[in-house]
Amino acid sequence: MKTVLHPRTITLFPPIVLLAGLAAAQGSEAPQRSPLGEKPNRTVLVPEHEAGILEVKFVHGSGVRLVQERFQGSADGLDAVDAYLDSVDAVRHRLFAQPDGWLEAWRLSGELASGRALHDLTLFYRITLEGPTALVAEVCDALNAFDVVELAYPIGRVEDATAAVMVAPAGSGTPDFEALQGYRRAAPLGIDADYGQTFSGSHGQGTTIAEVETGWTDDHEDIAHAAEGNYIGLAPLHYPWNHGTAVLGELVGDDNGFGVRGIVYEADVLLSTHQGSGANIPTAVANAAAAVGPGDVVVIEAQCFGTPPSPFPCEFVASTFATIETATANGIHVFAAAGNGNVNLDGAAFGGAFDRDIRDSGAFIIGASDGSSLNKASFSNYGSRLDAHGWGSTVTTAGYGDLFGAGSPVELREYTATFSGTSSATPIVTGAGIMLNGIYRGAYGTNLDPFALRDLVTLTGTPQGTGGQIGPRPDVRAAIAQLGIPRIAVAGNLVPGGSYTVTHTGDAGDLYVICFSPEFLLSPIQIPPYGSLYLGSPFFRIQTGVLSASGEASYSASIPNDGTLAGTTIGYYESWQRFQSGPGGGTFTNYVPIEVQ
Numbered sequence: 161m162k163t164v165l166h167p168r169t170i171t172l173f174p175p176i177v178l179l180a181g182l183a184a185a186q187g188s189e190a191p192q193r194s195p196l197g198e199k200p201n202r203t204v205l206v207p208e209h210e211a212g213i214l215e216v217k218f219v220h221g222s223g224v225r226l227v228q229e230r231f232q233g234s235a236d237g238l239d240a241v242d243a244y245l246d247s248v249d250a251v252r253h254r255l256f257a258q259p260d261g262w263l264e265a266w267r268l269s270g271e272l273a274s275g276r277a278l279h280d281l282t283l284f285y286r287i288t289l290e291g292p293t294a295l296v297a298e299v300c301d302a303l304n305a306f307d308v309v310e311l312a313y314p315i316g317r318v319e320d321a322t323a324a325v326m327v328a329p330a331g332s333g334t335p336d337f338e339a340l341q342g343y344r345r346a347a348p349l350g351i352d353a354d355y356g357q358t359f360s361g362s363h364g365q366g367t368t369i370a371e372v373e374t375g376w377t378d379d380h381e382d383i384a385h386a387a388e389g390n391y392i393g394l395a396p397l398h399y400p401w402n403h404g405t406a407v408l409g410e411l412v413g414d415d416n417g418f419g420v421r422g423i424v425y426e427a428d429v430l431l432s433t434h435q436g437s438g439a440n441i442p443t444a445v446a447n448a449a450a451a452v453g454p455g456d457v458v459v460i461e462a463q464c465f466g467t468p469p470s471p472f473p474c475e476f477v478a479s480t481f482a483t484i485e486t487a488t489a490n491g492i493h494v495f496a497a498a499g500n501g502n503v504n505l506d507g508a509a510f511g512g513a514f515d516r517d518i519r520d521s522g523a524f525i526i527g528a529s530d531g532s533s534l535n536k537a538s539f540s541n542y543g544s545r546l547d548a549h550g551w552g553s554t555v556t557t558a559g560y561g562d563l564f565g566a567g568s569p570v571e572l573r574e575y576t577a578t579f580s581g582t583s584s585a586t587p588i589v590t591g592a593g594i595m596l597n598g599i600y601r602g603a604y605g606t607n608l609d610p611f612a613l614r615d616l617v618t619l620t621g622t623p624q625g626t627g628g629q630i631g632p633r634p635d636v637r638a639a640i641a642q643l644g645i646p647r648i649a650v651a652g653n654l655v656p657g658g659s660y661t662v663t664h665t666g667d668a669g670d671l672y673v674i675c676f677s678p679e680f681l682l683s684p685i686q687i688p689p690y691g692s693l694y695l696g697s698p699f700f701r702i703q704t705g706v707l708s709a710s711g712e713a714s715y716s717a718s719i720p721n722d723g724t725l726a727g728t729t730i731g732y733y734e735s736w737q738r739f740q741s742g743p744g745g746g747t748f749t750n751y752v753p754i755e756v757q
Contacts, residue, residue, distance in 0.1 A: 191277035193220065194485060194519035196311050196478035197511060203300040208465035209314045213439045214296050215255065215479055216303050216312040218283040224308070225260065226252055226285060237308040244302055248289065255284040255479060256446045257393070266450075270489030278489055279482035281446070283310075286439065311478055316466030318438035318474065320374055320403040321497035322581035333566060334381070334418040334573055340556040340563075341420060342532055343410075343588050347635040348622040349532055351550075351592045353423045356636035358750035359645070360684075360691025361602025362595045364424025368456045369411060369594070370448035372432050372441070375401030376408065377571050382419040382558045386412040386429040393432045393447030394440060400571040402559040404431070406579045407461050409558030410587035411594075419575060420557050423591025424598070427457075438464055442479035449483060454491030455597060455607035458484075459590050460523075461583055463499035468509040471499040472541065475521050476513050488522030488610040493597065495524045495590040497582040498541040504628060505543030514545035522610045524593065524617075527630025528552025528585040536627025540582055548617050549630040550588030553580040592634035593617060596643075602691045603645050603747040616642060646737040648674070648749040655757050657721035664713045664735040664749065671738040671746075674703040674715050678731040680751070689744065694751040695734050707737075725756045 196217060218224040222235035229252055231238045245252065256263060263281045270278050287303075289295050296314050303312035338344075344353040356362045375398025378387045387408055412429055413422035430451050434444040441462060448458045463471035464480075473496050475481045484494050498505070505514040505525075512518040514525075527549040528540040536542060537552035554577060556563065561574035596616065597608050608616070620639040621632025640647060644667065652660030664672050679696030687693055703715045719725065731754050738746040 191275065193277045193279055194481070194521075196279065196481065197313070197513065199304040199311060203297040203304075203314065204467050205294065205297045205314060206467055208316045208470055209296065209467075210317055210438055212289040212296065213315045214287050214289075214300055214312060215315060216285050216287055217279075217310045217478055218308055219310045220280055220283070222283065222308055224283055226254055235308045237306050241303065241306055241308065245287065248295065248299055250299065251288045253286040253288065255286050255442060256281055257443060258446060258450050262450070266490065267486055270486045273491060274489035276485070276489050278486050281482060281486065284442070284479045284482070313478065314466070315439045315477070316464050316470065318434060318436070318441055318462045318464050319471070320583055321461060321463040321471070321500055321586070322403055322579070322583035335564065336418050337556050337563065337575055338421045340577060343551045343555060344421070344423065347637065348534060348633065351423070351588060351634045352636040353591065353595065355750070356592075356595045356599065356640070358694075358752070359599045359602070359640070360748050361598035362424075364412065364427030364594055364598060366601070367424065367594050367598060368428040368430060368452045369459060369590070370430040370432055370452050370457070371404065371407060371459045371461060372434060372444045372448050373404040373407065373461045374398055374436050375433060376404035376431055377401060377559065378431060379572060380405050380409075380558050380574075381572050382413045382416070383408040383429070385414050386425075386427065387431060390429055391431045391433070392451050393444060394435055396431065396433045397435045398433070402574075403583065404461065405559035406557045406576060407459070407583065407587050410555065410584070411591055413558060423588070424594045427594060434462065441474050441477065442483055445480055445483045445487075449487040449492055452492055455601065456492055457590060457594055458487060458492055458494045459586065460494065460496040461586060463497055463501075463582070469501065469503045469507060471501045472503060472505065472510070473498055473514075473525050475523060476510065481513075481519070481521055484521040484523050491607060491610065493524075493593060493610050493613060494522065495526060495586055495593065497586045498525050498527045498546055498630070500528070500539040500581045501541055502539055503541045505541055505545050514543055516545060522614070524548060524589060524614055526550065526582060526586045526589045528582045529624065529630065529633065534622065534625035534633060536624065536630050540630055542628030542630050544629055546629055546631045547614055548589045548621055548632055548634055549624060550585030550633065552582065552585050553578070555579040555584040555588075557584070589617070589634055592636055595636055596639050599640060599645055600643060604742070604744040605689060606743055646735065646747055646749045648733060648735045648752055650733065650752045650754060654719065654755060656719060656723050656725050659716060659718045660754060661714050661716045662733045662752070664707070664737070666707050666711055666737045667739070668707050668709050668711045670707050670740050672705060672707055672713055673701055673736045674713070675734050675736065676700045676702045676731055680732050680753070687748075690736065690746050691748045693734065693748060695732055702733075719756060727756065729753045729755050
């Protein structure tokens with residue numbers, strides 16, 4: 161079934177046309193930048209704020225630069241800002257490590273690609289104070305009184321977005337725990353990752369995941385193949401660290417026959433730490449985004465604290481929001497934990513920061529259900545801004561050791577069955593998103609736009625149950641069908657003496673070939689640009705033709721009346737489809753086994 165998301169039913173416009181069209185739609189006015197928040201009448205500090213640290217954002221177009229510890233630029237009032245900061249012994253710092261030229265080019269490329277007006281990241285700075293904590297509020301209020309300052313605000317602390325995990329190491333040898341990963345199973349229980357992984361491009365190959373996190377046990381036996389030593393940005397301070405290990409176990413746990421199997425285990429991984437400091441969140445996010453490109457992923461596994469009800473998604477902070485918005489405008493998919501405070505993000509205290517009608521970073525904000533249940537977990541934040549949810553408890557993955565732990569050092573072989581929080585939920589949704597974008601790219605040769613991928617997951621997911629809005633649970637099978645990806649399915653009386661029908665579904669008028677082999681290739685053959693052939697030798701072209709007006713073609717066969725076939729797989733089918741229009745030349749479908757009951 162075709163939809164507006166199908167690449168062969170939409171028109172692709174060059175970026176400059178998008179900009180012109182957006183301006184025309186707004187009465188020839190330039191696109192407006194997303195609001196970063198109103199200047200408060202008075203800055204309120206809470207115990208969750210970090211001592212002696214604040215951020216300041218200068219107004220767009222002011223061209224402010226930090227030169228020899230002084231703010232310089234063409235805007236009026238900078239001398240007065242410096243004089244005031246000198247009077248309170250404040251130290252000025254660049255917020256982002258990337259050069260100004262790179263940040264400016266990144267902003268412009270995002271504006272051209274998306275048609276959105278983005279914030280100038282070169283105008284964010286960090287101010288540190290050595291006086292009492294209360295001075296932070298005084299300095300914020302003083303800076304907010306200057307016209308050249310768009311917003312000054314304190315910085316809250318940060319922590320991993322996980323609930324409590326029981327730890328009780330035991331065992332000796334590493335079993336295979338894949339059967340415990342219910343979040344991989346078909347909807348409504350899981351996201352149907354097992355089905356998704358029968359398609360080309362579904363294993364994460366060609367995608368880089370940059371995770372923003374406190375720390376990792378990067379040489380854990382199930383994630384070392386993807387993560388070991390791949391640190392970027394700030395120097396890592398925490399090793400070993402269970403939280404990041406558990407997140408990566410869900411995503412890239414190796415397909416090695418033991419431990420856990422990640423949803424996208426062939427993805428590459430980069431590790432961007434915030435060192436446990438809320439002041440480093442925007443820096444860590446920028447470091448992650450700067451290291452990847454269109455179609456890649458940034459995962460923000462943190463929850464932030466501050467004046468509004470806490471914790472909350474870290475994009476509430478102006479600098480983090482501006483960074484995420486620039487990343488998604490450049491085609492980078494961002495997935496972020498919603499937080500574990502049972503906080504309503506639609507509450508007035510957030511000032512519309514999570515109201516899509518006011519601003520929208522383009523990121524997935526991810527809530528948590530009560531484990532396999534579709535109901536909201538008691539701790540999960542909620543609200544209209546949440547896009548999707550994953551399991552928020554009883555998640556089996558690497559780390560912690562309550563399920564298994566053995567060897568020396570034991571942290572390299574620990575596993576848990578109780579990982580929880582929006583932390584455990586976020587990689588489940590992330591994995592589904594990476595899988596869908598990879599399948600789409602494998603079939604059509606291009607990435608899904610971040611907004612299109614988010615809409616796809618939201619529109620096709622399994623609806624949530626009770627509780628405040630946490631969004632649907634991704635359903636990879638339904639999303640693939642919605643995208644119009646060519647696919648194959650088997651149905652029938654799969655018993656000795658029975659029969660079955662294999663049906664190929666695609667676009668009417670396209671050439672197809674249905675293929676069969678009694679053997680399956682564990683290492684598929686890559687046939688660019690069509691994807692992966694999973695069938696081994698001997699290999700048979702069973703049926704070829706042109707898809708009918710209904711977009712379907714079927715092939716039927718009988719199963720020999722031989723009782724010894726019961727409980728066996730007698731072969732595998734896969735199809736190939738040649739596109740007659742649209743991007744990409746064609747693709748292989750998924751593969752299906754003929755399993756005799």
